[in-house]
Amino acid sequence: MSKSARAPGASSKRLAEDGGASPLSHSLHSLSLQHSSPSKPARSPAVADPSSDICPVCKSSRYLNPNMRFLVNPECYHKMCESCVDRIFSHGPAPCPIAGCKRTLRKAKFRRQTFEDLKVEREVDIRRRVARAMNKQESDFETLKDYNDYLETVEEITWNLILKIDVENTERRLRLWEETQKAERDPNAPRRLAEPDPSLPSDTSHVVLKKGATQRKALAASSGNTPDPFGTSDDADKDAGFVFHGLKKYVPPEPEKPFNPFGGWGIEPKYYVFQKDYDVDWLTRQKNDPGHLVGGYDMQDFYSRCLREAFGGLGIFIEDEIIARENQASGDAGVGTRSAATAAAGGKDVDMSDVF
């Protein structure tokens, strides 16, 4: 597979051919194909040889020094031993000591190799980085097809980065996309200037970029109906990096209402006004009885209960309530309750507020 063969649609074709094997296995497959590609032997990271336990920089061997650890820097993935890293990069950024590699490396970016094969290591890093920016889910799209198209575009982006095609442009779009997404979610956040991520390979050629863009335009024009998710806009203000068909607009979650300790319930007498005290002869004895006061017996509870029970049932129409309940049982709650409420509001003649 050569660079020029990569175009939108290619990844989907391959996916179809392989009948849904995991994306990672695809990449392994194609990387091993590319391994023998003569187009860029110098660029290709050192081939991981399980038997090679010798540091390419200082040539010390793990055989003699079992504690030796190898580190890589995602800038170029050239492997070297820990003590070389300490020696060369402790005083600040320095060029990679591997012949032919002129990248400037920082000590902080060195880390242990997770995968034996450095190509896999690099691909996993790229996939992780793309997944961080492209984190939409099926529910974010109008249809399953829109979602699948999106996934395909994501795969496209990943492959462009893995195969170092159109890297600068893809990176720029990814960052734009991340920025727009972040701004949408948190409009008040300061808009960080998109700066290149130094942890990512930024190898690119403008020739490829231009060529790729024209190719894509041509392809989009010929296929007609499918909108090009890579967009064609050069308008920096509006550019969100990518445009996806059927992506639902982000709806910010409603701000939470303040907590109501009463659970939203309330009771207010409708037909009378409640007084703190009622001066009636037959209650004076209990009102002043220490035996009632000492135990917290509350005369007001008694007054309000008497009134509530006297007025209870006014304006209540049992039949309406039964209808409402039956409706509720049959899943038509809203209508039933509302019709009952309307019926109740009609019973104006029982409104005898403030008779006391």
Place this chain on the structure above:
Amino acid sequence: MTFSPVLSPRPNPPGTKMATNATAAKAKALAILNNSRAVPSPSVASTPGDGGLDLAEQMNDEVRRRFVSGTRLGEGTYAIVYSGHYRHDPSKLVAIKKIKLNADFKDGIAMDAIREIKFLSELSHPNIIQLHAVFSTKDQNISLVLEHLPLGDLEMLWKNHSISYGGADIKSWANMLCQAVWFCHENYVLHRDIKGNNLLISADGTVKLADFGLARSFADPGRDMTCNVITRFYRPPELLLGCRHYGGCVDVWSTGCVIAELAIREFFLPSETDIQQLSVICDVFGIPTEETWPGVSKLRHYEASFGAAAPKHPHGINYWKQRFPLLGEDGIDLLRGMLRMDPMKRLSATQVLQHPYWTNAPRPTKKENLPKQGGGEKTMGEDLKRRGGEIETGRLDKVARKLDFGAMKK
């Protein structure tokens, strides 16, 4: 005691406007009959004539046939509880509480059952257990069909040390409990047996007040009430001292004890006898005097309890801060307000809900995020499904689901 035909207005459920409260509120006086949807018309059902017995039997049969009884869930003092479901829809679970035949009530039903039916059929609130129906069986046993609440109770929760929880969780449970108590009092019902194992937990994590076997209406002035109610650990000092006129404040004390238990994960005021209960209370709150609680020395058991006792002083704020760090300062203030010795100074259920603790940070945990424990048959099934090494709490479940690779999109 008979069923009161009086309709009383019920508080407005959330979402209804005040103007419509009278109707939107539930009038459940006819609850048991109304629950049977096949009853021809309410007028027939509510007119017991000479042929009423037959009609009543028919209706009873009709109600009974609507439920299928299953395995035994547990046994209480006066009832055995079975799991069950609606015949027409086995996914609608219920708990069927079959009242035991009692030699003392040969010719009638146990008072506990009467009280439970009377009050549960009137109270309709998300934090109070729902009574679906009542029926009797041929052997004259009465059965209550209750909401199925499979996730144990608050006491099991704090005792289960495989569950860990924090201040926001406590606030959430405590709020559901306090809403239930407030709603009872707002409808002039004293529960009189609030304790951790009467606070059951539904499948979705809602706390529901249950067991109204000792409940009663607020008494009229001058009418004596018994002071021999409320499980001892939760019994307020006025009842221990023999007071016969009391109000909602007795339930508020019990509620305070339950919240305290949730916070310290042990019984707050445990004792062996009623006398010892008073002394345990006074160890924390001091011995009440005429200054701290006017009239207390006239209560029936005051002399016997404190006549010769050396004075005890209440613990200061540092005791509370050390013992209840999970409640925070506002929570401690609320708790102390609910546990005032003098019931006149104790917060009412309404004042409890008006306390700033509820709206201060942290916000109470949402029901769906509360730590949960299993219970009943369902958990056993769940246990089998679970793979080795997984721990069950609501939160971990969620995380596990997120890591489910099978659900990942290619």
